[in-house]
Amino acid sequence: MYTLYTIPGSCSSGITVLLEKLGVSYIPVKREDVDDYAALVPTNQVPALQTPEGQIITEGAAIVLYLLEKHSSSMLPTDLAKKAEFLRWLMFDYATLHPAYGRMFAIRFRVEMDEGERAGVLRQLAVQVSSLWAILDKELDEKRFITGDEPTVVDYLATVYASWVKNFPDAGIVLGTNVRRLIEDVSALPEFQAGYKKENQEYHKPF
Numbered sequence: 244m245y246t247l248y249t250i251p252g253s254c255s256s257g258i259t260v261l262l263e264k265l266g267v268s269y270i271p272v273k274r275e276d277v278d279d280y281a282a283l284v285p286t287n288q289v290p291a292l293q294t295p296e297g298q299i300i301t302e303g304a305a306i307v308l309y310l311l312e313k314h315s316s317s318m319l320p321t322d323l324a325k326k327a328e329f330l331r332w333l334m335f336d337y338a339t340l341h342p343a344y345g346r347m348f349a350i351r352f353r354v355e356m357d358e359g360e361r362a363g364v365l366r367q368l369a370v371q372v373s374s375l376w377a378i379l380d381k382e383l384d385e386k387r388f389i390t391g392d393e394p395t396v397v398d399y400l401a402t403v404y405a406s407w408v409k410n411f412p413d414a415g416i417v418l419g420t421n422v423r424r425l426i427e428d429v430s431a432l433p434e435f436q437a438g439y440k441k442e443n444q445e446y447h448k449p450f
C-alpha cells in the first residue's frame with residue numbers, strides 16, 4: 244500500500260490520478276493532517292510518496308518515473324526517441340509550467356505588497372503563463388493528447404494546473420482552443436474523476 248501526501252487540488256492531484264490509472268492501492272493523506280510534515284519532507288511540499296517498502300520519494304517527476312517504471316506502465320515509452328519526447332513534456336510540466344504558476348502563487352499569497360501593485364505583477368506573470376499554454380496549444384494542433392493518441396500523466400498534470408486559474412481570476416491567463424479541448428477530454432477520464440473523488444474534490448474547469 245502506498246501513502247501519498249497531498250494538498251487536494253494541488254500538483255499532488257496529478258499523482259492521485261496516476262495512481263488511479265495504475266490501479267494500485269494507496270491512501271491519500273493531507274499534509275495538514277501530519278503532525279510534523281517537515282520532518283518527513285524537508286521542503287514541506289507535496290507530493291511525497293511512501294512506498295509499500297517504506298521509502299519516501301519526493302519531487303513529483305521522481306515519483307512519476309518511479310511509479311511508471313515500477314508498474315511497467317506503457318506511458319513511459321521504451322523506444323529512446325519516444326521516451327525523450329515523453330520526458331521533454333513531463334519536464335515542461337514540472338520544470339517550466341508549474342514554476343511559472345509557482346511565481347504567481349508566491350506573489351498572490353506570500354509577498355507583502357500594495358494590492359494594486361500585486362494585481363499588476365500578477366498580470367505580468369500571467370503573460371508568461373499564457374505563453375507557455377500557447378506552446379502546448381500549438382503542440383495539440385495535430386495531436387489529441389500532449390504526447391500522442393493516448394492520455395498520459397503529462398496531460399493529467401496540465402489539466403490540474405489549468406484549474407489554478409481560479410486563484411488568479413483577474414490576471415488574464417489565456418488558454419487556447421486546443422488546450423480547452425484537452426481539459427474537457429482529460430477531466431472526463433474515469434481515472435481523473437476517480438482521483439478527485441478520492442480526495443473529495445471537485446475539478447474546477449477554468450472556463
Ligand SMILES: N[C@@H](CCC(=O)N[C@@H](CS)C(=O)NCC(=O)O)C(=O)O
Pocket residue numbers: 250253254255287288289290301302303304337345
Ligand atoms: N519541485 C516540487 C514542487 C512541489 C510544489 O510546488 N508543491 C506545492 C503544491 S503544487 C506545495 O507543496 N505548496 C505548498 C507549500 O509550498 O507550502 C515538485 O515538483 O514536487
